[in-house]
Amino acid sequence: xxxTLLIExxxxxxxxxxxxxxxxxxxxxxxxxxxSEKISYSTVETLFTPRRVTVIFQDVSEEQDKIIKKIKxxxxxxxxxxxxxxxxxxxxxxxVGIPLDSLQTEKxxxxxxxxxxxxxxxxxxxxxLQDNLQSIxxxxxxxxxxxxxxxxxxxxxxxxxxxxxxGDEQVKFSIAGVKSxxxxxxxxxxxxESIEVATGDYVERLKDSYVVVDPNDRKEKLxxxxxxxxxxxxxxxxxxxxxLDEVTNLIEYPFVIMGSFDRKFLxxxxxxIITAMExxxxxxxxxxxxxxxxxxxxxxxxxxxxxxxxxxxxxxMARLEDAGFYWEVDKKIPLSERVPELxxxxxxxxxxxxxxxxxxxIKLSEWIGERVDDVDLKVIMExxxxxxxxxxxxxxxxxxxxxxxEGYIGACYALEEGVSEEICKVIEGxxxxxxxxxxLPETKEAGVVSLADRIDLVVGSFLVGEKPTGSRDPLGxxxxxxxxxxxxxxxxxxxxxxxxxxxxxxxxxxEANTKIVLEISKFVKDRVEGYLQSVGIRYDIANAxxxxxxxxVLTATIIAKSMMEFRKNEEExxxxxxxxxxxxxxxxxWDGGEIDESLLYESEEKExxxxxxxxxxxxxxxxKGRNYLEALNLLKxxxxxxxxxxxxxxxxxxxxxxxxxxLALLYYVxxxxxLLADFEEIVID
Amino acid sequence: MLYYRKEKGGSIDFQTVYLKLEKFWAxxxxxxxxxxxxEVGAGTFNPxxxxxxxxxxxxxxxxxxTSRRPKDGRxxxxxxRTQQFHQYQVILKPPPDYVQDLYLESLKALSxxxxxxxVRFVEDDWESPTLGAWGLGWEVWLDGxxxxxxxxxxxxxxIDLDPVSVELTYGLERIAIFLSGSDSVFDLPWSADxxxxxxxxxxxxxxxxxxxxxxxxxxLFEYFEKCLSEADRLMEKDLLYxxxxxxxxxxxxxxxxxxxGALSVKQRNNFILRVKKLAGxxxxxxxxxxx
Numbered sequence: 001x002x003x004t005l006l007i008e009x010x011x012x013x014x015x016x017x018x019x020x021x022x023x024x025x026x027x028x029x030x031x032x033x034x035x036s037e038k039i040s041y042s043t044v045e046t047l048f049t050p051r052r053v054t055v056i057f058q059d060v061s062e063e064q065d066k067i068i069k070k071i072k073x074x075x076x077x078x079x080x081x082x083x084x085x086x087x088x089x090x091x092x093x094x095x096v097g098i099p100l101d102s103l104q105t106e107k108x109x110x111x112x113x114x115x116x117x118x119x120x121x122x123x124x125x126x127x128x129l130q131d132n133l134q135s136i137x138x139x140x141x142x143x144x145x146x147x148x149x150x151x152x153x154x155x156x157x158x159x160x161x162x163x164x165x166x167g168d169e170q171v172k173f174s175i176a177g178v179k180s181x182x183x184x185x186x187x188x189x190x191x192x193e194s195i196e197v198a199t200g201d202y203v204e205r206l207k208d209s210y211v212v213v214d215p216n217d218r219k220e221k222l223x224x225x226x227x228x229x230x231x232x233x234x235x236x237x238x239x240x241x242x243x244l245d246e247v248t249n250l251i252e253y254p255f256v257i258m259g260s261f262d263r264k265f266l267x268x269x270x271x272x273i274i275t276a277m278e279x280x281x282x283x284x285x286x287x288x289x290x291x292x293x294x295x296x297x298x299x300x301x302x303x304x305x306x307x308x309x310x311x312x313x314x315x316x317m318a319r320l321e322d323a324g325f326y327w328e329v330d331k332k333i334p335l336s337e338r339v340p341e342l343x344x345x346x347x348x349x350x351x352x353x354x355x356x357x358x359x360x361x362i363k364l365s366e367w368i369g370e371r372v373d374d375v376d377l378k379v380i381m382e383x384x385x386x387x388x389x390x391x392x393x394x395x396x397x398x399x400x401x402x403x404x405x406e407g408y409i410g411a412c413y414a415l416e417e418g419v420s421e422e423i424c425k426v427i428e429g430x431x432x433x434x435x436x437x438x439x440l441p442e443t444k445e446a447g448v449v450s451l452a453d454r455i456d457l458v459v460g461s462f463l464v465g466e467k468p469t470g471s472r473d474p475l476g477x478x479x480x481x482x483x484x485x486x487x488x489x490x491x492x493x494x495x496x497x498x499x500x501x502x503x504x505x506x507x508x509x510x511e512a513n514t515k516i517v518l519e520i521s522k523f524v525k526d527r528v529e530g531y532l533q534s535v536g537i538r539y540d541i542a543n544a545x546x547x548x549x550x551x552x553v554l555t556a557t558i559i560a561k562s563m564m565e566f567r568k569n570e571e572e573x574x575x576x577x578x579x580x581x582x583x584x585x586x587x588x589x590w591d592g593g594e595i596d597e598s599l600l601y602e603s604e605e606k607e608x609x610x611x612x613x614x615x616x617x618x619x620x621x622x623x624k625g626r627n628y629l630e631a632l633n634l635l636k637x638x639x640x641x642x643x644x645x646x647x648x649x650x651x652x653x654x655x656x657x658x659x660x661x662x663l664a665l666l667y668y669v670x671x672x673x674x675l676l677a678d679f680e681e682i683v684i685d
Numbered sequence: 686m687l688y689y690r691k692e693k694g695g696s697i698d699f700q701t702v703y704l705k706l707e708k709f710w711a712x713x714x715x716x717x718x719x720x721x722x723x724e725v726g727a728g729t730f731n732p733x734x735x736x737x738x739x740x741x742x743x744x745x746x747x748x749x750x751t752s753r754r755p756k757d758g759r760x761x762x763x764x765x766r767t768q769q770f771h772q773y774q775v776i777l778k779p780p781p782d783y784v785q786d787l788y789l790e791s792l793k794a795l796s797x798x799x800x801x802x803x804v805r806f807v808e809d810d811w812e813s814p815t816l817g818a819w820g821l822g823w824e825v826w827l828d829g830x831x832x833x834x835x836x837x838x839x840x841x842x843x844i845d846l847d848p849v850s851v852e853l854t855y856g857l858e859r860i861a862i863f864l865s866g867s868d869s870v871f872d873l874p875w876s877a878d879x880x881x882x883x884x885x886x887x888x889x890x891x892x893x894x895x896x897x898x899x900x901x902x903x904x905l906f907e908y909f910e911k912c913l914s915e916a917d918r919l920m921e922k923d924l925l926y927x928x929x930x931x932x933x934x935x936x937x938x939x940x941x942x943x944x945x946g947a948l949s950v951k952q953r954n955n956f957i958l959r960v961k962k963l964a965g966x967x968x969x970x971x972x973x974x975x976x
Contacts, residue, residue: 012785012806013805013806013807013808013823015808050806144810144821146821146837146839147839147849148780148837148849149782149848150779150848152847156821157821158782158837160782177782188789188804189799189804250807251805300803300828301803301804302800302802302803302804305801307801307802307828308801308803308828310828311802311827311829311863312828312830314765314862315828315829316829318763318764321762321763321764322763322766325762344946344949345949346952353949397946
């Protein structure tokens, strides 16, 4: 009869963001045990609250599935003489413990051997669990573990009880001084008594004790309650998914409250108010017609009354007061006057202060701005000048929750002072995209300053030897440069990376030797390659395009995308590539030379030459207009001519002059393809 | 103007909260200690905790600490934030299994009806960079307000603790504000006829002016260097306690320089590391001399 296995590890409050992974890693541990021990089950459920991690396996088999072991004995010709078993066969049968007539034979390497099929003794599942649970629980994964008792067991937080049931039977083991049993605990405040649970009523018993153990259930209820609370004031909650997930795992039973705060705080910048609510207090802001209203919603872990609401209101008020304090104090000094203060903040010991960095930022932004279309250079340079000034404000400098609003805060202060909106957008946007999920800056001008900011960081760091190695990238150079590429492509900035890097190096007082320049080039090329793959370009096409040049990431991206598009007609694509590979192979070791038209004897040679000459000017036009797909289609027209040449003309002719001339012709044809990519790099599946 | 606002039927004031908490832990068998005499940023600096948590000998100790964090001052304008405040510190080594329940019992002893409030243990991994100390645990929320830091110490002065200690740090002002219903720490009754503000507001304001605007940066830099070298020199002579006292003074001087905005990011990290190194030395010295 199949039974349900239920194991609940009861703990002191585990951090919200540890829970999901911990529960799956617990379930995985058991699954792999069951797998290796031939124990079957139907479904697995993982449940958790801050105070427990539970796994439930349904229909766990009563016994291990039969394991038949094959044991190899003596060779048949030694085991049987004239059809009768010898002492060697008898000895083997006795040793493995089966009757003589159950022996079988099997061939190994061409020779017949006696074998015995022996059924392994099946162990009780309870015993297997008891022997293994300790190490499975020990291996549950957490970002950080701690010690708390004398055996120095490591877990996210102290284990205080364990329920382990296989059907009606208890699975007895102990861990970190805690013995398993059948008693769980209810809600810490509302039902603190221990409760006896069974596999059949676990979820319901806990619900009666104010514990909703299924996180999905808890989250769904909480979401509904928050939405309907907001409706009471005619608003909508600002429901960020990650915050809802976190809050779901800070409580065992969903209750919500709504509180209010003084309207005067609505004069603070919106993100400041939201940060004050979300970051530390995990409150949900409320909006009406897309504007904040002076209310907040919070999940609480107890039946709420007015005093709970008042308590939370006071806490939020103190946080908003604090933000208001920063806001008022900071506004006394305009952003513009703060720029010189940046000389007091060291950015990097060998690369100078933030003022030095700002100086470089202005110059680099100007250089880039002059090379892209349709931007306002004045906006760029003033934006670059003010970009870092908010790092001197209390709001950012104080190290409290508002610190991650850098850029945004600068823009808010600048706007207050009457700085133009376009410049404010540069101040705010020059940090974006902050990560792979973040969007691009709003304006081209902000994009330009963001490029300058990133190249200055990357080049500066390489100059002082602080480059990423392996998985280590403490300065976030990879992320910074990924953002660079996204901006360059997103805004179609046509910039030579080589020139930009050279320009950036000039800004530092450190000499860039060849080795450093090569390191930066390698880093940049790797990033571009990674970017191309992240937008769905096959690795071989990325290689093919980049081996012809990564200097202009915009061009490389468009060519790669066109190649991907062109590749959709697989047959055509393959033939084109194979043709190019043939050309490349035959050109290996050739020393070079000019085409002599008078030596083109065969019609196939003449036709290929003529065709190539015909398409060359058009190809040039298409490349100039970045019409790479059309360019590929044009190159495709060369293919039958190339095939014809290979099929009917002996390229490697005995006559030196003829051979050289034919190779020169092929070299010329290949050079047309290389205007786009190195087709040799492409892999035919 | 400062004034005293009488609470309706109010016998709950700051000193009562402190006395109740002290009585609770004394009744549980704790040794009752005293605040340290140099400026400290937290009860953890007190040798009762810093050295007490080292070594294998069991320890139950509780004491009041007057803590100073210059940067947290708000010129006495924020209802909830001051540069000087009071902590009640409890160290339990090794921690009993029921330590969370024991903590909740202490809240009940303060007449907090925990069944009627949202009491929550919210992840907060505590770290004191200058002491080289860290632990895992929570901040305890009472209706959204952080009222206690609850930490299982794992390391002090860079040394693994065995057994570990639980450190409970109650924010006395916050708990008293909660119980008295005051809107601001300055309105909080200290005793039956004096408010917290009456006793401390002027001092709070003046220290903010000193911390943020008037502290002489040059002398502070010099003093910081002197404290570090003195700490090192004394510890080399096995004068652990005076040496450690200078580590504490260095840490406070660093906090003043930080509040004054006199440290660049680089300098700041460097100063923290230098204090941490000497705190580590003090911890190792203690082990060498006494364990």
